[in-house]
Amino acid sequence: MRAWRWIFLTLFGIVLSGIASIAAPTVSLTIGVLAWRGDEKARQQWEPTRATLQAAFPEYNIVLRPIGLKGMEAALAAQELDFFITNPGNYIEMEQRYGASRLVTLESVRVGAPAASVGAVLFSRSDRPDIRTLGDLRGKTLLGVSREAFGGFQIGWGVLQRAGIDPFTDMAGVTFAGFPLDNIVTQVANGHADAGTVRACLLEEMAQEGRIEMEDFRVLNPQHVDGFDCALSSPLYPNWPFAKARQTNHVLAKRVAVALLEMSPQSKGGAGQSWTIPLSYQPVTELFKSLHIGPYTLTAGQVFREFLQRNKGWFLLALALVILAALHVWHTEFLVFKRTRQLKESQEKARLRLAELAHVSRQTTLGEMARGLAHEINQPLGSISNYAAGSVRMIRNGVTSAQLEEPLREIAHQAEHAGRVLKRIRGFVDNRASPREKADINALLTEAIDLLGAELRQADITVQSRLAPDLPQLSVDGVAIEQVAVNLVRNAIEAMAAQASGPRILQVSSERDKRDATRLRVTIRDSGPGLDADALEHIFEPFNSDKSSGMGLGLSISYSIIESHGGMIYADNNPDGGVSISFTLPVDQGNNA
Incomplete structure (x- = not known):
């Protein structure tokens, strides 16, 4: 149970x-x-x-x-x-x-x-005859809790400030021992610091606990508040x-x-x-303002002004440093002037290089024009030949002079048309064969971009180069391929210059052709307005240009140069705007040349 x-x-x-x-x-x-x-x-x-x-x-x-x-x-x-x-x-x-x-x-x-309950006490050992007042703390060491501790440092800091003492500059050093505050009292008692600051009433509490004797310590700047029975060095502030x-x-x-x-x-x-x-x-806010701490921390400019005011003796040294800085600036400006002169010399070299490329362009153009204009010239010449032969037969058949007027007028018209076509080739030199040599495609592209650097900066165009490393060298006419790059980049500059707003970005990339590993692909991509379908279809034809200057031969010349190297060139509108022109060159071109 x-x-x-x-x-x-x-x-x-x-x-x-x-x-x-x-x-x-x-x-x-x-x-x-x-x-x-x-x-x-x-x-x-x-x-x-x-x-x-x-x-x-x-x-x-x-x-x-x-x-x-x-x-x-x-x-x-x-x-x-x-x-x-x-x-x-x-x-x-x-x-x-x-x-x-x-x-x-x-x-x-x-x-x-409760509005006057929290204070601080500054103290030292009572057997220190050299420390009896706040003024005696100059050149001595002070121990507190932390810079952020209210009763354990900030109130005592305010007392020292009102006495004209900056603990961070006028004393030998300020050390922070952290919590608990009891450690500060024991370290001062053991002689590890000359003086300490703690929350008021801590000394009395430690004495009641039997841990210290009050007569072993001297209170600095003693204050009396009716009803407050603790040693005190400061005003009282509101409670916690x-x-x-x-x-x-x-x-x-x-x-x-x-x-x-x-x-x-x-x-x-x-x-x-x-x-x-x-x-x-x-009252706490006013203390923080006077110490420039917490929400009232000084700005950099205010700190600098206070620093100058407190350290007037160092002002001459600062002035000397300013003079040295001025000399340094002068020296820097001299270097800038020297660098600017060097830059102008480099730009002049670039201008001469562009002139050389333009000369090569004119050499290449005549051959291109001969092909591009053959159809236009052959057509009027054929008409002239036909009308002339017909007129001969009409004369043999005894026709009147009035009947010959129409074919003769047509012959004159076709001759004028042929003359207009021939005028387009004025100013170009004879076409010459160009030598082939080993060349780095990335180096040619970089040179072209550098040559047009001033134009790119003037047009506020950002260049993004995505050149694949370790591409094989090609056996090409380097000047001609560089001229192609210059033509394409300049064409992109002119396209983006007409753009009213939006970013102007030029992307130049090189890589192995993903469709045919035996070829290299170069792409010039702009962020311009793009082209309509008709302009895109005839972009590489000679004289197909809407520019008032020039004959519209730049892209046609580029087409001819790439084709003569066994490559291909084509253009497409970008999905997000602008035009991409790409050309390929065979990797083994040097072996086949």
Whole structure:
């Protein structure tokens, strides 16, 4: 029977545990607390507040998270905190950076006014006869928590500033020991630093704990505030705020504020904590402004002006550096002038090179024209021959002179037409055979782009070169192939120059032909307006040009040159606008030449 009783009690306990686990809150509210004396003391200090909120919100699991200054900022940035308790200075920065809002302000157990509860104490060892006033700290070392610590450095910094002392320039050095603040007191006591600055009342708390003796330390710049029974070197500032993170629900935050305002100093064992309405932190803001920290950090220009004001003795040195800089600028301008002259010489060489290419172009044109004009010349000559032969037969048949007038007029018309055709070839030299030699196609393309560099820049055209490496050399007339590239690039420049808006991009690429590995392919692609179907069909025909200057022979000449090298050339409109002209050359051209 007893065994059955034990079994029953065990099962009953398991059921109760399950019910308790089901009833336990599953949603947590995390409160970050600044652990200025270490994690354990932070938990002890703020446990009454946590317990009050836990009782008011049984549906939540209220969690305290002790954290340092940098950890506080990181946690708010990552939205890991719902609420946080921190010093006034840190709150001002978190409000500015992460949109935090204060709900209530802590009431001090040492002084009745929460608007004047937080201060700092500057201290040294009492056996240091050389340190009795703030002025004695010049040339000495100072120990604080961190540059961002309000009670652990910034308040003391403000005290020194009002005394005309800049701790970063007038003292031998400022060292930051980090949390907990207790370490600063022990290190000064051990002689590791000449002086220290900590939050007011820390010395008294450590003395009550039996860790130090108050008579071992000397308070610098002692201040007296009625009702405040701690050693003090500074004015008092508003107490710590309880604040909500930006993402925390406003309704929940309002309920939390009400619960904290109802908290009495006797809550949860009479720990002495209570909260009041949120106070103005204007004194903290004024301190930050005077120190140029937090949201009031100086701009670079303001820092420079303050630097000049504080370091007038160095101004002459700065002036000397300016003079040296001016000399350097003069030297640089001289080098620029020299480089500009060299550039002009290079441009002159390029101009001469283009003139040489133009000469080659004229040499090639006559042969092209001879083929291109053969049909136009043969047609009028054939007509003249036919009309002349007919006129002879008519004379033999005894026709009258009036009947000969029409064929003779047609002969004259055809002769005039032939004359107009022949005028197109004026100014060109005799055609000559061009030598073939080994050449790098990429080098020829690069040279062509360089020759037209000034025109490309003037037209505000961006060149994108996509030249495949390790392409085989070809046996070609290098000057002629370069002239082809110049013709195609210049044609692209003129096409894009007529473009009213949009980017002007010239793409020059070389590669092995994907369809025939025994050939190289070169493509000149522009972003101009493109061509209509008729213009595209006749693009390589001579005299097919809408330009007022020239005879429309550039692309025709290019066609002739590529064809004479056993290659092919063709043009297509790009899907996104502009024209691509490609030509191929056989890889084994040198062996077949």
